Amino acid sequence: MSANSEIAEIFDRMAKMLELTGANRFRVNAHAKAARVIREQTTDVTTLDKKELTKLDGIGDGTADKILEFAANGDIDEHDELTSKVPEGVLEILELPGVGPKTAKLMWEEKGITDIAGLMRAIADDALLDLKGLGKKSVEKIERAIEFQAKDQGRTPIGRAMPLAERLVEAMRGVTGVERVAYAGSLRRGQETIGDIDILCVAKDRESAREAFTSMPGVNEVLASGETKSSVRIEQGSRLIQADLRLVEEDHWGAALMYFTGSKDHNVRLREIAIKKGLTLNEYGLFEDDGTHDTPPQSRGVHPVASMTESSIFEALDRAFVVPELRQDLGETQEGWEAPDLIELDDIKAELHAHTRASDGSMTIEELAQRAKGRGFHTICVTDHSKSSTIANGLDEDRLRAHIDAVREANQNMKGITILAGSEVDILSDGSLDYDDDLLAALDIVVASPHAALTQGPKEANARLLRAIEHSLVHIIGHPSGRLIASREGFELDINTLGAAAKEHAVALEVNANPKRLDLRDSHVRAALAQGAMIAIDCDVHRPNHYDFLRYGVLTARRGGLTKERCVNAWSQAELGAWLTSKR
DNA sequence: GCCGTTTTCGGCCCGACTGTTTTCAGTCG
Numbered sequence: 300m301s302a303n304s305e306i307a308e309i310f311d312r313m314a315k316m317l318e319l320t321g322a323n324r325f326r327v328n329a330h331a332k333a334a335r336v337i338r339e340q341t342t343d344v345t346t347l348d349k350k351e352l353t354k355l356d357g358i359g360d361g362t363a364d365k366i367l368e369f370a371a372n373g374d375i376d377e378h379d380e381l382t383s384k385v386p387e388g389v390l391e392i393l394e395l396p397g398v399g400p401k402t403a404k405l406m407w408e409e410k411g412i413t414d415i416a417g418l419m420r421a422i423a424d425d426a427l428l429d430l431k432g433l434g435k436k437s438v439e440k441i442e443r444a445i446e447f448q449a450k451d452q453g454r455t456p457i458g459r460a461m462p463l464a465e466r467l468v469e470a471m472r473g474v475t476g477v478e479r480v481a482y483a484g485s486l487r488r489g490q491e492t493i494g495d496i497d498i499l500c501v502a503k504d505r506e507s508a509r510e511a512f513t514s515m516p517g518v519n520e521v522l523a524s525g526e527t528k529s530s531v532r533i534e535q536g537s538r539l540i541q542a543d544l545r546l547v548e549e550d551h552w553g554a555a556l557m558y559f560t561g562s563k564d565h566n567v568r569l570r571e572i573a574i575k576k577g578l579t580l581n582e583y584g585l586f587e588d589d590g591t592h593d594t595p596p597q598s599r600g601v602h603p604v605a606s607m608t609e610s611s612i613f614e615a616l617d618r619a620f621v622v623p624e625l626r627q628d629l630g631e632t633q634e635g636w637e638a639p640d641l642i643e644l645d646d647i648k649a650e651l652h653a654h655t656r657a658s659d660g661s662m663t664i665e666e667l668a669q670r671a672k673g674r675g676f677h678t679i680c681v682t683d684h685s686k687s688s689t690i691a692n693g694l695d696e697d698r699l700r701a702h703i704d705a706v707r708e709a710n711q712n713m714k715g716i717t718i719l720a721g722s723e724v725d726i727l728s729d730g731s732l733d734y735d736d737d738l739l740a741a742l743d744i745v746v747a748s749p750h751a752a753l754t755q756g757p758k759e760a761n762a763r764l765l766r767a768i769e770h771s772l773v774h775i776i777g778h779p780s781g782r783l784i785a786s787r788e789g790f791e792l793d794i795n796t797l798g799a800a801a802k803e804h805a806v807a808l809e810v811n812a813n814p815k816r817l818d819l820r821d822s823h824v825r826a827a828l829a830q831g832a833m834i835a836i837d838c839d840v841h842r843p844n845h846y847d848f849l850r851y852g853v854l855t856a857r858r859g860g861l862t863k864e865r866c867v868n869a870w871s872q873a874e875l876g877a878w879l880t881s882k883r
Numbered sequence: 884g885c886c887g888t889t890t891t892c893g894g895c896c897c898g899a900c901t902g903t904t905t906t907c908a909g910t911c912g
Contacts, residue, residue, distance in 0.1 A: 325895055329884035359885045397901095399910050434903055484912090497912090525900050543912090545899095558897090563912070570896045575888075581897055595898075 301791045302345045303337055306369055309378050310334035315390055316381040318400040332357045341794055341826035345370035388414025395444040405430055415445060454492035455540050456784055457851055458814025461486060463535045464496045467542060474511040476504035483559035487623045489854030491784060491817045495541035497559045501549045512544040551583045553608035558582035564628035572616050572632060585612050624857040641857045644850055646869040649678035652723060652746050652777055652837035657702050658683035659691040660841045664709040670843055672716040677872045680744045681706050682721040685733035688750050696738055703741060719743040723777055728752035730766025739772040744879055748777030753789060760790035768800045772882060775835045778811040778818040794823045798830030807835040807867045812852025824859020835867045
């Protein structure tokens, strides 16, 4: 774990323990915010001095001192003190959906419940019912939450959530009286994992919309069903995903979409900006508000300044429109911020990383190329695995030479697309490549990727990747960190150094679009771009449907601020060819 | 604990749903 994640985790824990010991809620929030800010940094915060630390938004004197304390001692006194006061199991109880700090504290202090096992015993003994505010229904809800959490696999990868969300949107569109439907939330922002799916809906007949949603095929449990919000758990494969339906009015669609798209921090920023302008922003719109009323403006019949569209709200706040992917509270709400012209799915004209049956793909060279042509690409690169990837049936030197010939022949025979001969060459653990330079020079394109020894420490791993970037015959570093979302952590990248080296050597760093990888991730893209590096977005195609991964790669790259000028897959055939041959 | 076009004190985003309340507290997003 990187130092930043470790410190962020400590601050998250401190925030929770402060809450449980009854600390001032603003102090709690400050700790939670510090955790978010630290987690987002691409520079190791333990290398910063106090002045640099306090420049970060949300990090003041106190937090800076604690970070310095961690850098010096490897721990933080305040964290140790809190840990000695709050039993570990109470923090686990706090993780249960529906159980907040007040309830966890109450059960701990009044009943001595300090872990899930104790909580289950107390429920079995009916020992919770005499607690203030806890009735039969609440206890049943906690019981179900324990069961749910036991099966919970955490956040859902975007590759699973997106198809489900699209199915829900499509189904709601078919309901009589439904006029408008869209998904919002972290899914619309293109995050790599999704907590729950938020669906916004305008319906003439709210009751039937609600009914249709809560009785959708796959619905396992209805968590809530009110006037404007319904919440269900729905099956997607072996998983249960929470989905919320929000019924809104057409005339505040934009405000609602903005509100439910988030991110939370981005929204809080916008509300603060609104207040400074004598306005108030909520999911019903942007209103004039002098702050003297007890009831919200929409319930007093006040007409909003803006509410129909998101762009009208940004405009009324004197801010540039921010696409959902960039609503991350990373400066995009500042006055004078300029919106980058981000890469779009249709800008991608080449797939530079694809496998055939020669290694571990399912298609022939021709099938692979035919699919690429069907998507309107001008170039497809055949990059089968190299010899060390034995599990993937990697090609030895003789097989690769024959494969190059086969690619050249296919290229002769197929019209309308250029097929290039390449290889996804293993970066061996010391940073050397899996073929000698003569053979590499015979290839049109070299994608160099780490496949084995993925548990190397940061020093070795970054030296390994750096050596590959510096290799004069390498074009792209494939899935640089080697992570698999939720199952393998991968390398802790020194992305600033790697990005700068990639720029110097005209190497592109890949965003592998496979939703299990998304590697580089969004924050890496942002940092690599800041260093001047080029980015490749590749599907790492093994099967026909893998071309559909492209959208996830593009979303991730957009979150990192990628424009098409810096994306090699969006270049014209001439530009791409010039770059590839410049390294031969 | 953080922050400043209300700047070193006094604020700190806003609303819906549920359950246990008889007017509201807790949780969530």
